[in-house]
Amino acid sequence: MRLRHLVFAAAVALVAACAPVQSGPADAGGDERSGQLRVWLFDEVNRDAKDAVVRAAVAEFEGSHPGVTVDVQYIQVQTRAERFKAAFSDPKSAPDVAEFGNTDLAGFVAAGGFADVSADVAGWAEGKDLLPSVLDTARVDGKLYGVPWFVGVRALYYRTDVFAELGVEPPATLGEIAPLARRIRAAKPDMLGISVGGKYVYGALPFVWANGGDIAKRDGAAFVSTVDSAEAKAGWAQYTELLSDDICPPQACAGNGGDASVEAFRAGKAAMTIGGDFNRKSVDASAAAGKYAVVPLPGTTEGSIAPAFAGGNLLGVLSGTGRRTLAAEFVQVLAGKKYQREMYEAMGNLPTFADVQREVAESDAFLAPFIATLENGTRFVPVTPAWAKIDAQAVLPTLIQQVATGAQDVDTAAAAAAEAMNAAFAS
Amino acid sequence: MRAGQGRAAYAYLAPALLVLIGLLGYPVYQLVLISLHDYGQEQVSGGAPVEFLGLGNYRALLGGEQFWTVLTQTVGFAAVCVGGTLLVGAALAVLATRVRPWARTVLFLAALGAWATPAVAGSTIWLFLFDANLGFVNEVLGTTGFSWTYGRWTAFGLVAAQVIWCSFPFVMITLYAGIRAIPAEVLEAAALDGASTRRIALSVMLPLLRPILLVVTIQSIIWDFKVFTQIYIMTGGGGIAGRNLVLNVYAYQQAFAASEYGLGAAIGVVMTALLLLFTLGYLRALRRSGEAL
Amino acid sequence: MRRGVADAVTVVIAAVVAFPLYWMVLTALKPDDEVISAEPRPWTLRPTLDSFLRALTVEDFGRYLANSVVVAVAVVALSMVMAFLAATALTRFRFRGRTTMLIMLLVVQMVPVEALTVPLFFLMRSVGDSVPALGLNHLGSLVLVHLAFSLPFAIWMLRGFVAAVPDELEEAATLDGASRFRFLWQVLFPLVAPGLVATSVLSFIHAWNDFLFAKTFIISDADNQTLPLALQVFLKPDQNDWGAIMAGSTLMTIPVLVFFILVQRHLAAGLGGAVKS
Numbered sequence: 002m003r004l005r006h007l008v009f010a011a012a013v014a015l016v017a018a019c020a021p022v023q024s025g026p027a028d029a030g031g032d033e034r035s036g037q038l039r040v041w042l043f044d045e046v047n048r049d050a051k052d053a054v055v056r057a058a059v060a061e062f063e064g065s066h067p068g069v070t071v072d073v074q075y076i077q078v079q080t081r082a083e084r085f086k087a088a089f090s091d092p093k094s095a096p097d098v099a100e101f102g103n104t105d106l107a108g109f110v111a112a113g114g115f116a117d118v119s120a121d122v123a124g125w126a127e128g129k130d131l132l133p134s135v136l137d138t139a140r141v142d143g144k145l146y147g148v149p150w151f152v153g154v155r156a157l158y159y160r161t162d163v164f165a166e167l168g169v170e171p172p173a174t175l176g177e178i179a180p181l182a183r184r185i186r187a188a189k190p191d192m193l194g195i196s197v198g199g200k201y202v203y204g205a206l207p208f209v210w211a212n213g214g215d216i217a218k219r220d221g222a223a224f225v226s227t228v229d230s231a232e233a234k235a236g237w238a239q240y241t242e243l244l245s246d247d248i249c250p251p252q253a254c255a256g257n258g259g260d261a262s263v264e265a266f267r268a269g270k271a272a273m274t275i276g277g278d279f280n281r282k283s284v285d286a287s288a289a290a291g292k293y294a295v296v297p298l299p300g301t302t303e304g305s306i307a308p309a310f311a312g313g314n315l316l317g318v319l320s321g322t323g324r325r326t327l328a329a330e331f332v333q334v335l336a337g338k339k340y341q342r343e344m345y346e347a348m349g350n351l352p353t354f355a356d357v358q359r360e361v362a363e364s365d366a367f368l369a370p371f372i373a374t375l376e377n378g379t380r381f382v383p384v385t386p387a388w389a390k391i392d393a394q395a396v397l398p399t400l401i402q403q404v405a406t407g408a409q410d411v412d413t414a415a416a417a418a419a420e421a422m423n424a425a426f427a428s
Numbered sequence: 429m430r431a432g433q434g435r436a437a438y439a440y441l442a443p444a445l446l447v448l449i450g451l452l453g454y455p456v457y458q459l460v461l462i463s464l465h466d467y468g469q470e471q472v473s474g475g476a477p478v479e480f481l482g483l484g485n486y487r488a489l490l491g492g493e494q495f496w497t498v499l500t501q502t503v504g505f506a507a508v509c510v511g512g513t514l515l516v517g518a519a520l521a522v523l524a525t526r527v528r529p530w531a532r533t534v535l536f537l538a539a540l541g542a543w544a545t546p547a548v549a550g551s552t553i554w555l556f557l558f559d560a561n562l563g564f565v566n567e568v569l570g571t572t573g574f575s576w577t578y579g580r581w582t583a584f585g586l587v588a589a590q591v592i593w594c595s596f597p598f599v600m601i602t603l604y605a606g607i608r609a610i611p612a613e614v615l616e617a618a619a620l621d622g623a624s625t626r627r628i629a630l631s632v633m634l635p636l637l638r639p640i641l642l643v644v645t646i647q648s649i650i651w652d653f654k655v656f657t658q659i660y661i662m663t664g665g666g667g668i669a670g671r672n673l674v675l676n677v678y679a680y681q682q683a684f685a686a687s688e689y690g691l692g693a694a695i696g697v698v699m700t701a702l703l704l705l706f707t708l709g710y711l712r713a714l715r716r717s718g719e720a721l
Numbered sequence: 722m723r724r725g726v727a728d729a730v731t732v733v734i735a736a737v738v739a740f741p742l743y744w745m746v747l748t749a750l751k752p753d754d755e756v757i758s759a760e761p762r763p764w765t766l767r768p769t770l771d772s773f774l775r776a777l778t779v780e781d782f783g784r785y786l787a788n789s790v791v792v793a794v795a796v797v798a799l800s801m802v803m804a805f806l807a808a809t810a811l812t813r814f815r816f817r818g819r820t821t822m823l824i825m826l827l828v829v830q831m832v833p834v835e836a837l838t839v840p841l842f843f844l845m846r847s848v849g850d851s852v853p854a855l856g857l858n859h860l861g862s863l864v865l866v867h868l869a870f871s872l873p874f875a876i877w878m879l880r881g882f883v884a885a886v887p888d889e890l891e892e893a894a895t896l897d898g899a900s901r902f903r904f905l906w907q908v909l910f911p912l913v914a915p916g917l918v919a920t921s922v923l924s925f926i927h928a929w930n931d932f933l934f935a936k937t938f939i940i941s942d943a944d945n946q947t948l949p950l951a952l953q954v955f956l957k958p959d960q961n962d963w964g965a966i967m968a969g970s971t972l973m974t975i976p977v978l979v980f981f982i983l984v985q986r987h988l989a990a991g992l993g994g995a996v997k998s
Contacts, residue, residue: 021462022843024474039941074943080936080950086687087940089473091846091857094940108687113475199668252575253560255668386470393685395670402669428466428688433814436901440810441822444803444872451844451869452829458840459832472839523731531728531735537982538739544977545742546930548949549970553745556963564744564761572759593738643877650830676833684835696836703831 024090031323035068038327039096041084043314044075050347057343058335069327081105089114092321097328098335100150100314103138104382108389109317110141116320119145121329127338130354138381139315147315148336151350154309154379155203155298156370158266158284159273162292163189171296173303175211175239178273182248185272194248196271197240198257199405200398203310204275209236210380211300211307216397217383217422224383226422228400229415237404237411244405251405266293277312278351278371295367297374311379313353351375387425396421463693472689485694494670495678499702502653502674505584509652512592514645517599524604539597547594551661554590577663580671587658587672595651599644606640607633642714646707653703656680675699742974749773749968756964772964776972781943782951789929789948790976792860796867796928797921800875805910805917807872808879813891826873834870838937841866845938858942866934871924878923882916883909918984925980948973
């Protein structure tokens with residue numbers, strides 16, 4: 002009996018005295034000028050096109066840096082979180098340079114994964130041409146942690162043949178979308194008036210922003226959720242109205258994210274959808290090919306444009322790299338003007354340099370609505386590690402789905418979402 | 429006790445114990461530690477110091493309203509899956525003893541196929557079969573466009589059916605072998621005494637099958653309470669507005685995907701405690717009816 | 722007559738159970754336009770191997786397959802030997818802590834694996850510092866964790882089989898002058914072989930299906946990825962390539978099925994041995 006007490010006491014002491022294992026703080030690696038530079042890029046559906054451009058950049062870089070080889074690995078977007086987390090905790094397995102989504106930035110930086118490249122960009126001749134609003138998506142607390150490699154914005158895709166047949170025009174304001182979509186579905190019951198989704202947060206946010214709302218505001222050092230402000234709720238109401246039986250039935254649409262929303266348009270089963278410049282190739286290879294056009298998603302007043310979410314990927318230097326200078330130089334080659342231009346030609350990725358962007362816009366009329374949307378000013382999600390948590394916990398999709406399924410009204414759903422977000426901001 | 433038995437026993441156990449203590453014991457100990465700390469990605473990669481929270485993670489977890497909803501759902505869902513699996517498995521095991529060998533072989537091959545299918549592949553196939561527009565089931569029923577994964581109950585029902593589909597073979601094959609292992613004389617003697625088939629099944633076969641039912645039931649409870657892949661894939665991460673969440677998916681969504689390992693560890697500890705409670709309750713009930721471990 | 726009815730019922734049930742598998746193979750063999758047809762038919766007149774070719778050529782499929790086989794076979798072999806010894810100890814010897822140990826073997830199965838990935842990650846990193854082949858980025862790390870996760874169940878199952886072997890047999894063997902070691906490997910081991918086969922199937926499936934550890938431990942060495950990760954290639958966010966997914970799933974299922982059919986004869990007898998415990 003006494004032994005048992007002793008064991009128990011020892012166990013309590015053990016638990017109380019020890020802290021869980023941790024990785025040591027990443028040492029600010031060395032700065033070798035030769036050897037192998039490891040690079041992680043995202044795998045794509047048409048990877049060959051991307052790979053060709055990357056290989057050209059690698060060849061150029063290796064040519065100007067004798068004794069240096071570049072090893073490029075393509076990683077799955079779906080498993081990126083695990084790969085990056087593991088890489089941060091085991092610098093030996095980590096690459097020197099990596100592509101990553103700008104919404105992941107804040108979390109990665111808080112985890113100490115990426116190096117501050119402010120000085121490198123400041124000293125880079127091409128750096129001054131990077132668009133300021135895009136550069137902001139690479140910034141945490143005033144420091145740059147990556148070079149924007151491309152941007153993505155969304156606009157309104159619509160079926161020209163259906164619109165012509167019914168004699169209707171693209172909507173001029175956000176408020177016109179619902180009645181127009183309802184009218185189309187009434188005339189063509191097999192079609193969704195507009196294909197949107199209950200998990201399509203980046204499709205819904207422009208509605209919130211256009212109505213003057215936002216996701217969160219900065220309050221001193223912390224963020225406070227504003228998804229339950231009157232303006233934001235007007236946006237949610239306007240978006241969720243689209244998820245109704247006479248436009249986009251919740252049965253079919255409530256579970257959809259952005260890709261599934263566009264998929265319905267590709268299948269020829271939707272008269273409109275919110276899609277990105279990056280969706281162009283897949284739509285051109287679908288049932289909707291040649292029968293569609295794109296306009297900016299309108300704002301609340303005629304002639305205005307709803308603020309879009311500035312998506313896109315960055316190229317960054319891992320903080321544990323042993324080849325700091327080489328890594329930064331490689332980023333400047335691959336994310337530089339020359340290869341951004343080639344990447345646009347191969348993949349349709351929108352460049353992040355003001356001049357290169359203008360140049361490609363002039364040569365390609367398709368881009369006009371997207372460039373107009375970009376020039377109108379884009380918005381971004383709160384730059385805090387808490388965003389990764391809010392995203393993982395599906396707070397905003399839950400808000401939309403609760404309203405779309407009629408389980409809760411906008412007030413209740415928005416209040417619950419605000420509470421969940423504030424809890425995440427506070428932790 | 430024979431002299432030296434303990435030492436010999438530990439010699440035999442040594443390799444397994446080494447692996448188990450090193451690779452499960454130590455991580456479980458770490459798990460308990462982690463559950464008492466604020467431990468996120470920053471802490472893991474050494475970017476921030478860990479902070480001792482005591483029972484803070486548990487308070488946050490048990491204080492949340494959603495946890496209790498999810499827990500209730502998980503218990504209900506697991507109960508249906510365990511019940512369904514045992515029922516289907518047992519019924520087919522009995523059926524298998526009464527048919528000709530060729531029919532039995534056909535049944536076993538089909539069951540082995542279902543069992544061999546990886547959970548990811550199995551879930552995907554079922555999802556495709558029940559797809560609203562492209563699915564064969566809707567085509568046959570003439571309900572094209574009906575979404576099985578939209579409603580809370582149809583979604584749970586569909587996933588439960590898939591879970592039963594891939595777990596009944598284990599029960600069926602085990603019980604079949606168990607029935608076969610009952611000596612024929614025992615059954616003949618009972619029949620000679622004039623016992624009805626029903627009576628033989630209940631008072632002769634069932635007691636003999638108890639030990640095997642024990643293993644099968646405990647394993648099913650453990651597996652079904654922890655179901656993850658099927659719910660995650662078939663309901664798109666927990667259903668519309670999270671209404672199909674079960675504990676393991678909830679833990680993933682709230683904690684692991686968000687790198688909140690402290691909270692995730694707390695959920696893990698709570699789940700283990702609950703399962704232990706069920707199992708010990710079950711074992712105690714058995715002991716009362718005369719069975720020992 | 723009643724037997725005939727029972728046979729017929731059995732076959733119908735078998736058909737229902739096998740139908741999803743049939744649909745998987747069928748979809749993999751259908752041409753693309755039939756896969757995404759709004760009127761799916763339970764047959765195809767234009768079978769094609771396109772989907773299989775896509776699944777086999779897009780990525781380094783053969784390499785991943787080989788990795789998965791290596792991991793699964795290593796786990797099965799190691800866990801059989803270790804579980805056999807442990808189960809023998811737990812059934813044929815009485816010693817302090819035996820019941821506690823049995824309960825602990827159940828408890829470790831109850832812990833959700835996701836919760837253990839972080840501690841295991843650090844453990845593997847430390848292991849790798851001294852024995853690289855068993856550390857991160859190597860197949861050895863996967864073998865180790867799957868071994869640990871297979872053992873508790875294997876020991877529980879094998880306990881029943883070992884118990885079914887009468888004690889007198891050991892006494893007889895001892896009288897004949899056989900050493901305990903010889904008894905163990907030449908008498909007991911063959912007798913519980915059906916049980917070993919049955920439990921090994923479960924260990925095989927366990928290691929074979931894993932996705933979680935493969936994506937956490939194999940960070941930078943693409944050559945050491947396993948098959949479930951290769952399947953991910955087809956679950957593209959933009960368009961779900963159902964044909965290739967089904968082809969990949971088929972290729973994923975076949976090795977397990979082959980393993981099953983090979984041991985099927987022993988399987989029923991094997992799992993049933995637990996009854997005598």
